[in-house]
Amino acid sequence: xxxxxxxxxxSLEKNFTEACQxxxxxxxxxxLKLTKKEALLITSKLIDTTNELKNCENCQGLNKCKNHxxxxxxxxxxxxxxxxxxxxxxxxxxxxxxxxxxxKMANINQDARMKDIDITDKKRLKVxxxxxxxxxNYHLNTKNKGLYLHGNFGCGKTFLISALxxxxxxxxxxxxxxxxxxxxxxxxxxxxxxYEEKIRTYEKVDLLCIxxxxxxxxxxxxxxxxxxxxxxxxMNQNKATFFTSNLTLDELEKHFQTNASLEETLKSRRIMExxxxxxxxxxxxxxxxRN
Numbered sequence: 001x002x003x004x005x006x007x008x009x010x011s012l013e014k015n016f017t018e019a020c021q022x023x024x025x026x027x028x029x030x031x032l033k034l035t036k037k038e039a040l041l042i043t044s045k046l047i048d049t050t051n052e053l054k055n056c057e058n059c060q061g062l063n064k065c066k067n068h069x070x071x072x073x074x075x076x077x078x079x080x081x082x083x084x085x086x087x088x089x090x091x092x093x094x095x096x097x098x099x100x101x102x103x104k105m106a107n108i109n110q111d112a113r114m115k116d117i118d119i120t121d122k123k124r125l126k127v128x129x130x131x132x133x134x135x136x137n138y139h140l141n142t143k144n145k146g147l148y149l150h151g152n153f154g155c156g157k158t159f160l161i162s163a164l165x166x167x168x169x170x171x172x173x174x175x176x177x178x179x180x181x182x183x184x185x186x187x188x189x190x191x192x193x194x195y196e197e198k199i200r201t202y203e204k205v206d207l208l209c210i211x212x213x214x215x216x217x218x219x220x221x222x223x224x225x226x227x228x229x230x231x232x233x234x235m236n237q238n239k240a241t242f243f244t245s246n247l248t249l250d251e252l253e254k255h256f257q258t259n260a261s262l263e264e265t266l267k268s269r270r271i272m273e274x275x276x277x278x279x280x281x282x283x284x285x286x287x288x289x290r291n
Contacts, residue, residue, distance in 0.1 A: 112163040144240035151284035157244040176207035203233040209242035231274040241278040
């Protein structure tokens with residue numbers, strides 16, 4: 001049954017009156033300086049915006065987004081008329097910024113060579129000597145212990161290991177991979193079809209660096225099924241494995257515990273045993289070179 005003009009107006013009035021019970025809705029109308037007539041015509045869209053803003057207030061990350069378009073909120077703008085546009089939330093902005101930074105650093109690291117390493121910073125000399133010694137003595141079919149390189153953000157940890165890997169790939173024709181661990185987990189979750197293939201690749205590659213370990217959100221799956229599986233296989237096959245992190249080994253052990261139970265403590269220690277058997281810990285505290 002088709003509503004009359006009067007019935008339509010009454011319906012709009014009712015929706016608007018009910019919406020005004022929400023102080024956030026009223027606040028939004030005032031901020032936009034809308035007349036009642038203007039607000040009546042877009043009440044439903046204003047309600048959507050109000051609900052999405054509420055979702056954003058309590059949101060814990062992109063994976064928990066409840067809005068219509070993940071990582072976006074519908075925001076009204078008023079010029080001569082009111083229109084709605086989707087604006088990225090703080091989590092999406094952060095993700096985009098991280099991706100841009102990672103892409104930029106990946107391009108730099110792709111061309112890194114040991115001759116490009118800055119040797120004027122005395123704080124880096126111990127790490128540089130370790131890398132040079134590894135380069136000089138690396139043999140594919142012997143047991144080679146990698147490096148757990150931890151230190152402050154942006155001090156060049158990934159660049160140093162990239163330079164080493166690039167030299168070894170060029171001079172000794174070995175295979176090497178550097179995987180940004182938080183991104184790896186996101187990729188595996190979104191691409192189950194190639195899950196086993198990717199895991200096997202990281203298990204078998206001659207040199208592997210797990211970059212920024214400790215920056216990921218920990219779950220039993222990421223810790224035991226992904227990381228634990230890769231590390232166990234590489235231990236069994238004597239594959240050199242490197243790590244970069246902003247965390248010390250003690251801090252990383254605490255990071256791997258999802259709760260304070262004895263079971264979680266043991267699982268975390270099991271992962272740490274694999275890491276310490278595969279790598280030598282060294283600290284690098286230096287200036288932020290990303291600036």
